[in-house]
Amino acid sequence: MLKSDILLSKLDGDGILRLTLNDAGRRNALSEAMLADLGRAFAEAGNDPAVRVIVLAANGPAFCAGHDLKEMTAGRAGADRGRAYFSKIMALCSGVMQAIVNCPKPVIAEVTGIATAAGCQLVASCDLAIAADTAQFSTPGVHIGLFCSTPMVALSRNVAGKHAMEMLLTGDMIPAARAADMGLINHAVAPDDLQAAAMTMARKIASKSSMTLATGKRAFYAQREMTLSDAYSYASAVMVDNMLARDAQEGIGAFIEKRAPQWQDA
Structure with missing residues (x-):
């Protein structure tokens, strides 16, 4: 089973695996280490018959703030200005998103706080999503000259085209209630009810074949x-x-x- 300080893993008696992003100091950014841990965790869970459903949660005020921009900026130091490093990170991230889709176990995102850029992509890649009604979502790359092209892939497969384009072109924060109306998440619930709501759905699904x-x-x-x-x-x-x-x-x-x-x- 995965052993990591930044991605916690706990399997309960009903076959529900809770994977918890645990890098609150970096707003649970999808650093190279976090992406590697997520890739391993989904691969292991997919092959483990004891796992029936996966809940992806997060510790701290942010669910996931997307890529670690400080880490990516450091990658520019090479003679190629970072092309090889950026290609590596994009491939690693795309692999994780596809691992969620290809995992034979249903994956439920349990979203607190913000989910931005690749963090929004992470939510959109999960099969189901339940969020606190205080959560917010955005693809804000346009604010820093970087169109959220890879988040666009998951986003455009979950919400209507004009909703996706509005998020991508404006970079505006979307409140949980609107995210539910758009189809990005299934339900928005009170923060104190979030874990119970996600686990209730997980147990209902885990009871099936x-x-x-x-x-x-x-x-x-x-x-x-x-x-x-x-x-x-x-x-x-x-x-x-x-x-x-x-x-x-x-x-x-x-x-x-x-x-x-x-x-x-x-």
């Missing part, structure tokens, strides 16, 4: 990049394979027999 969840998550992200015809062909094939799985047979049988299903996660 992990095979079914993995099948559905993989299919969801695959089909939305397809044409309508291709999506239906793909989803139909997924349904056929799913119907032949043991948990589908058990679940349907349990429904007909009016009893609780006994999942084998297969």
Whole structure:
């Protein structure tokens, strides 16, 4: 299991893994070390049958302020003015975001404080998100001459195009209530209720067949990049394979027999 001071990891008896960003002094920035830890954590969780759902939380007043700009500025020292280092960091960050999407376990963001730039990208990359109603979101790169191009990828796949462009072009802070209306997060709740709300959702999902969840998550992200015809062909094939799985047979049988299903996660 991951051992890190800046990313805490705790698995409970219901199979819910809490990953907690723990670098409050740097506003939980996505430093090179944080990105490396997140990449390892999602890879390990994806392969661990004891993990059923992942909750991504944060300590401190900020959920995540995006890339560590001081660290990135230091990377300019090379003869190439930082091109190789910047390329490395962008690849590392993009890999983490894709690891969340490709992880077979559902990932829920539990958002306190601000989530800006790549921190907003992190929230958008999670399958679900619940935020404190005091949380705020932005892609503020335009304020410093740096368009949030990589956050744009996740953002534009979660909210309508005009909402995404407004955030990207203005860099304005978006309050949690509006983020929920836009579809960036699922719910905005009182700060004191945040952890309970996230864990309630996590436990509800964790009670399902992990095979079914993995099948559905993989299919969801695959089909939305397809044409309508291709999506239906793909989803139909997924349904056929799913119907032949043991948990589908058990679940349907349990429904007909009016009893609780006994999942084998297969």
